[in-house]
Amino acid sequence: MNQFLEISDQVKAALDSKQPVIALESTIISHGMPYPQNVETALACEAVAREHGAQPATIAVIGGKLCAGLTRDQIEYLGKTGAAMRKASRRDLPYLIATKQDGATTVAATMIIAHMAGIGIFATGGVGGVHRGAETSMDISADLEELATTPVAVVCAGAKSILDLGLTLEYLETKGIPVVGYKTDVLPAFYTNESDFKVPIRANSVEEIARMIQAQQALAYPGGMLITNPIPQQYAMPAQRINHAISQALTEADEQGVKGKDVTPFLLARVVDLTGGDSLKSNIQLVFNNVALAARIATAMADY
Ligand code: PSU
Numbered sequence: 426m427n428q429f430l431e432i433s434d435q436v437k438a439a440l441d442s443k444q445p446v447i448a449l450e451s452t453i454i455s456h457g458m459p460y461p462q463n464v465e466t467a468l469a470c471e472a473v474a475r476e477h478g479a480q481p482a483t484i485a486v487i488g489g490k491l492c493a494g495l496t497r498d499q500i501e502y503l504g505k506t507g508a509a510m511r512k513a514s515r516r517d518l519p520y521l522i523a524t525k526q527d528g529a530t531t532v533a534a535t536m537i538i539a540h541m542a543g544i545g546i547f548a549t550g551g552v553g554g555v556h557r558g559a560e561t562s563m564d565i566s567a568d569l570e571e572l573a574t575t576p577v578a579v580v581c582a583g584a585k586s587i588l589d590l591g592l593t594l595e596y597l598e599t600k601g602i603p604v605v606g607y608k609t610d611v612l613p614a615f616y617t618n619e620s621d622f623k624v625p626i627r628a629n630s631v632e633e634i635a636r637m638i639q640a641q642q643a644l645a646y647p648g649g650m651l652i653t654n655p656i657p658q659q660y661a662m663p664a665q666r667i668n669h670a671i672s673q674a675l676t677e678a679d680e681q682g683v684k685g686k687d688v689t690p691f692l693l694a695r696v697v698d699l700t701g702g703d704s705l706k707s708n709i710q711l712v713f714n715n716v717a718l719a720a721r722i723a724t725a726m727a728d729y
């Protein structure tokens with residue numbers, strides 16, 4: 426086992442006995458949602474995973490250790506510290522290890538640590554992608570490169586239209602990353618299921634996805650999979666309303682010169698404000714929905 430990895434007893438026991446385990450990220454806790462909803466959601470996600478038969482492994486860097494499986498206190502700490510916590514992507518891991526610091530892991534960093542721990546599936550809300558205006562800003566999330574490199578399947582609610590959905594799909598295609606729609610032909614757009622894009626691969630059952638992941642693992646070439654799961658319609662936001670809020674947030678980010686890793690947290694927080702908190706309610710529900718699907722896939726993978 427890697428010397429910097431620390432797997433909690435519960436997660437270790439589940440892995441050793443080949444029980445289903447799913448990874449959960451922590452940037453969503455520190456930077457993706459306000460306190461205290463972030464802590465409540467993170468704890469509830471762990472409960473949803475268990476209800477659906479999987480052991481949750483929430484992942485973060487604590488004191489320079491790459492932790493798979495956190496205590497309640499650690500989750501509370503990540504949520505309370507919020508944006509003051511370092512947002513840790515692939516490039517930050519060596520620094521945090523060397524200086525024994527803490528970090529909330531993005532999708533990219535969570536995939537790395539999950540893979541080290543032997544966890545093949547991971548649930549989140551949204552992944553990073555190609556940002557709007559990337560043709561001049563070059564802002565492309567390290568999450569996409571990680572999906573091209575590390576064999577972990579990521580369940581998300583598609584891509585938010587704070588991103589350029591078309592360019593994100595093109596990038597995923599170039600990198601050979603399977604993008605799967607669970608019971609949908611249309612790429613879900615996070616808060617809404619209306620989008621102008623198609624998913625390249627449709628899966629009609631959890632078993633089908635489990636078999637695809639196992640086939641990919643057996644092929645043993647680098648790279649993961651992106652599974653897109655539509656938000657339950659009763660929690661979706663009207664496309665026009667959310668797109669209006671997103672446009673406004675993008676304009677503000679541009680005016681204020683927000684750059685680099687601050688872009689995504691800034692946009693998410695502004696969208697919550699501009700929708701009077703409604704986008705947060707949708708966000709929380711879609712995360713639960715993704716955790717449940719990931720847990721069911723993990724269970725189906727353990728079955729054969
Ligand atoms: N999208 C969300 N909520 C989030 C994130 C994305 O709806 O919390 C986080 C994830 O951790 C993702 C990261 O990996 O933002 C991407 O950041 P960037 O765009 O800077 O790569």
Ligand code: MN
Pocket residue numbers: 564565566567685686688
């Ligand atoms: Mn970026």
